[in-house]
Amino acid sequence: MNAKIIRKKDIASFLDSLLKDYEVFAPVKRDEVVAFDRIRSASEAFLDYTNSAKPPKEIALPQAETLFTYSTTDNTASVETPPPQDKLTLLFGIRPCDARSFLLLDKVFNGERYKDVYYLNRRAKMIVVALGCTKPGATCFCTSVGGGPFSSEGSDLLLIDIGDDYIVQIITDKGAKLLEDRRLGNAGEGELALMRTVIREAKESMSPGIEIDGLKEKLDKMFDDPVWGSLSEKCFSCGVCTYLCPTCYCFDIIDEGRDSGGERMRIWDSCQFPLFTLQASGVNPRPAAKERYRQRIMHKFSYCLDNYGQIGCVGCGRCITECPVNLDIRQVLTTLFDTEVAK
């Protein structure tokens, strides 16, 4: 195992040295809410957190981004695309579930036929230093969907808190390159043993997960099942689950124009918004929370498997903690699993 070590008291200077070469995004606490913000000094980073309110997906897929600007004069018009990102972006201290989420978004935006240059430019400049979860939250269920509190999928480096130090696992060449010249010591046997204990105890402390095996096959037979009505009855389509979901990526394209120019922008959208599927004819194939909530579950636990070979959920639990009516996806999936399929 290629593992380095860094003392906790040295993390601030480590981060400060990274700030010279990268635009660093780290968890920042503001009025009791943690979000991933750009930091200008190591002291702004807040690492003693379970998970942020907003996921870090906005660093590759901003909530609002300009696709191009246009301007007109009497007899000319010009269109300009914004220049691609120059600086390298470092995501510091994100959780393994969020690191994994980028792998699904990569599949969506780097398709065979269509490649989203805006997203891909940002991803190419991104390096991920994840922070393993020594204290998983009560609503975390990453282990049920193929992840784990110390999963390295999607990370370039993985930090593991063993008390006074962090073990630094080197996952990719990009990660190894980042550590060049930073002269971190190698982790010793005792420290690695402590790491293994920390990992085991964290996994044992997790809430019981949910059964996913065989769920897709069941869901595919249940599209018209009346259970969707009772499951979604308390949902009022607020959209919080989608905005805070690290693997949700639906977007809308809008124009903001003035008389002599404007910009075309991409903004986040949500399949839970009532107008999401409203057609120009006035017909809406998903008129109520029932159809929209069914779409959310089917997309994440069936269609994503068909389209990308991966479940569209990383088990971060944000939709559970933030849902205003406590519509708990774990409870929903268990109910669906236990519902007898009507013949």
Add this chain to the structure above:
Amino acid sequence: MTDPTNKIREVARKLLQKKEVELIIGFEPGTSPLQATPCFIRDKEEVDRLIWGSFCSNNLATYLPKRQEKVAIVAKGCDVRAIVELIKEKQIPREQIIIIGIPCQGMVDRRQIEAELEGKEILKVEEQGDKLILKGNNFTRVINRNEYLYPCCQACTHRNPPIYDILTGDLVEEKATGQYPDVIQFKAQSPEERWKYISDEVSKCIRCYACRNACPLCYCQECFVDNTHPQWIGKTINNSDTFIFHLMRAFHLAGRCVECGACERACPMGVDIRKLNRKLTSDVKELFGYEAGTSLDKVAPLATFRPDDPEEFMLNP
């Protein structure tokens, strides 16, 4: 607080048994010890799912507009106020609902508790009068529920339902109405300080519209933010547009907001949404002597006029 639970179940059982309603909307335990969640009961065998406690914070009135069936609804003071306004705005006929009123001691803000416990997981909660006994792995903590109420509950002047068909608890003492100390305090700040506060708050907003969807009085089929012809405000997170969204939503709720706090609770980013609403609520009280949802007979001030309505804004702009 357990007495209302039994009373609510008893009432629900009788109503369903006698087929006086087809549906009961109430609360059942949530998936964490600090949460309750809305539940919809149609079978009298299921009424024991219903509970009452310090975490029954949702405003269930939001599930009433355009309902077809006869329904009984568990409603606190603020919830009933919302129901009263919805009836007056013709979103649900009075005859179609049975109000199971419950006087409220204020709802406990689980996030304040979670923040104080700094990530320690709570496995069980017991309520004993004003005490909440929180139990986790290797710890027990006893707190006074009154120190952890939502801000809207701290300011509440309508804990008792103004109208009801059945009352399932004893009436509680009320604060004097017409007092807005938080608004007075905010007004005392300079315009620059107030601008900075509101700007900072709306900069946290991610335009998810959870506040709008949670609000029982926001029931428009097409909200002004979704219009494109004309486009009233931009759809990005431009601070200016976001400010206008909150301002206009507050204006649309002037004289209609019942201060239930559903907006604040739904907001994932902790935006102080009620600040603007509180100002408009105090203005409506001052100008028209009206408080939303307190009486089925009083017409909303923006839906009528009196010859002696204040005219200062016209004569002394």
